[in-house]
Amino acid sequence: MKATNDAVPGVYGYFPQNNPEIGTILEKTESGPLLFTPITIGNLTFKNRIFAAPMCQYSSDNGHATDWHLVHIGSMASRGVGAICMEATSVVPEGRISPEDAGLWTDSQMEPLKRIVNFTHSQGTKIGVQLAHAGRKASTYSPWIRQKAGSRRTASKDENGWPDEVFGPSPVSWSNDFVKPKELSKDQLVKIEDAFVAAIGRCMEIGFDFIEIHSAHGYLLSSFVSPLSNVRSDDLGGQSLANRLRWPLRLIKRCREAWDKPLFVRISATDWAEGPEQENGVWKQFGIEQSKIYASEMYKLGVDLVHVSSGGNWSEQNIIIRPGIHVPFAESIKQANPKQLVGVVGLIKDPKLAEACLQEGKADVIFLARALMRNPHWPMEAAEQLGVRVKVANQYERAF
Numbered sequence: 001m002k003a004t005n006d007a008v009p010g011v012y013g014y015f016p017q018n019n020p021e022i023g024t025i026l027e028k029t030e031s032g033p034l035l036f037t038p039i040t041i042g043n044l045t046f047k048n049r050i051f052a053a054p055m056c057q058y059s060s061d062n063g064h065a066t067d068w069h070l071v072h073i074g075s076m077a078s079r080g081v082g083a084i085c086m087e088a089t090s091v092v093p094e095g096r097i098s099p100e101d102a103g104l105w106t107d108s109q110m111e112p113l114k115r116i117v118n119f120t121h122s123q124g125t126k127i128g129v130q131l132a133h134a135g136r137k138a139s140t141y142s143p144w145i146r147q148k149a150g151s152r153r154t155a156s157k158d159e160n161g162w163p164d165e166v167f168g169p170s171p172v173s174w175s176n177d178f179v180k181p182k183e184l185s186k187d188q189l190v191k192i193e194d195a196f197v198a199a200i201g202r203c204m205e206i207g208f209d210f211i212e213i214h215s216a217h218g219y220l221l222s223s224f225v226s227p228l229s230n231v232r233s234d235d236l237g238g239q240s241l242a243n244r245l246r247w248p249l250r251l252i253k254r255c256r257e258a259w260d261k262p263l264f265v266r267i268s269a270t271d272w273a274e275g276p277e278q279e280n281g282v283w284k285q286f287g288i289e290q291s292k293i294y295a296s297e298m299y300k301l302g303v304d305l306v307h308v309s310s311g312g313n314w315s316e317q318n319i320i321i322r323p324g325i326h327v328p329f330a331e332s333i334k335q336a337n338p339k340q341l342v343g344v345v346g347l348i349k350d351p352k353l354a355e356a357c358l359q360e361g362k363a364d365v366i367f368l369a370r371a372l373m374r375n376p377h378w379p380m381e382a383a384e385q386l387g388v389r390v391k392v393a394n395q396y397e398r399a400f
Contacts, residue, residue: 016394021124023048023080023379026389033386034358035351039082039365041341042262042304044209046126048082049358050379053307053345053367054130054212054266056087056101058142063093063103065112070119076372077120077127078393080379084125085212085264085367086116088132088219091195094167095133095220098142099160104131104199110206117207123393128210130266131199131255133192135220136168136181136229154179168223169230169237169247175315183232192220193251200258210262210304213255217312221248222268225294226286226313239283241290249297256302264343265298266307267291269329272317286313288329292336305341306333307367323347324357331362343367351382 020026024047025036036048059068069086076084089102096103103109113129120127139161140146140153153175155161167188168181184192196213203211215221223229225244230237236247256263269291270277277287295306308330311317319325330344345367348354354366372378380400383390392400 018124018391018394020391021047022078022391022393023050023082023125024391025383026391029388032388033355033383035355035366035382035386036388036390039341041210041365043260044126044262046082047124048080048379049365050081050354050382051343051365051367052076052081052084052372053369054085054087054214055369055373056097058098058100058144060100060102063090063096063101063105064109065102065116069102069112070116073116073127074119074123075376077123077125079376079396080383080390080392081125081368081372083210084120084127085210086113086127086129088130088134088214089199090132090134091199092133092192094138094162094165095135095192095195096138097132097134097219098140098145099155100142101134104129104202105195107202110202113206121207126209128208128212128262128264129203130212130214131196131203132214133220135218135223136166136172136178137174137218137223138166139163139179153177168220170232172229172231174218174229174313186234186236189236189247193254196251196255197258200255203259208261210264211255211259212264212266212307213252214266215248215252216266216268216307216309218268218314219312221251222313224248225290226271227283228271228273228285228314241283241293245294245297248294249301252298252303253301262304263302264305264307265303266309267294268312269308269310269326269333271314272311272319273314274316274318288332291329292333295333295340295342296337299337299340305343305365307343307345307365308333308363309345321347323350324353327357327362330357334362334364341365345369351378351385354382355386 090096271285273285326346343365344363
């Protein structure tokens with residue numbers, strides 16, 4: 001056996017080397033499934049197009065990753081996904097979703113992440129992190145604590161929360177049981193930009209392969225782009241789409257300048273609020289027409305891939321649940337930007353649906369979240385359903 005983790009020899013153990021890499025096709029044909037076809041994004045090639053989406057685990061210790069993260073991420077890294085994006089990781093303490101969420105605002109948070117990155121690389125899998133700020137949805141309870149909290153959603157100081165430090169684009173609460181946020185000043189927004197850039201510097205030292213900027217689900221960037229949550233009167237908000245996009249695009253530009261590896265941005269393509277996106281020339285909510293413009297502007301800045309999700313910004317959202325729920329949105333963005341890369345997530349449980357999405361040019365990458373939590377072996381089972389044999393980890397080969 002060979003120690004594949006050369007970055008920190010002798011610390012994290014020895015792993016039998018997998019050759020070829022886990023999750024790659026063993027018997028290649030001229031018309032193999034796209035799901036298992038490599039894809040080059042920016043300056044990196046990913047072994048297949050099954051990407052693990054960021055999934056909050058609410059298991060960090062003051063922002064520091066724990067052994068839970070090593071096992072959780074490691075279970076996917078050793079089972080054939082092409083890449084893993086670690087969960088929403090806040091660039092400042094007050095930008096966490098909950099007190100138990102991940103952070104990268106201080107150097108002490110780097111070492112436990114290095115351990116995870118090194119193990120993931122030892123399995124031949126690329127790994128990135130989603131840098132985030134929760135905005136007006138910060139200081140909330142993790143799911144299992146929320147069940148005991150009744151109608152309250154904001155954690156108090158006695159519960160390790162920070163209700164007095166919740167900020168957003170405007171003083172508009174997500175719902176009546178959330179604390180009312182304070183409006184961010186322009187100086188505060190620059191400091192948040194600086195925090196993203198500082199976190200990116202740490203990502204370089206840790207060895208992440210890519211970064212995803214979180215601009216979805218009602219968190220800070222997502223709330224900036226929507227007229228439902230951004231009612232500012234200055235040049236960063238209000239009815240003007242250009243104003244609402246101004247700060248998120250400025251942040252993304254600075255992130256692009258600070259990072260020379262693949263850069264993704266996750267968006268919510270629609271708020272799912274009642275009524276049309278635009279009425280009588282007035283934007284009523286954030287939707288696909290604005291999303292296409294947002295994506296186009298990001299591509300101009302050098303973003304390598306837009307990761308399409310939806311919702312999370314409007315407490316009364318009316319989501320139409322169905323398999324591949326976000327595929328039509330991804331397709332629209334892809335059609336508007338045919339030469340650019342698009343990823344899609346959302347109820348893609350069937351490998352044949354995932355493959356059809358790729359074959360029909362509706363997206364370039366498939367992100368899986370809860371499907372992988374339920375079944376980390378999803379890539380192996382997908383290969384079987386699509387009629388190909390892929391490399392299984394040496395330790396698991398006898399099970400397949």
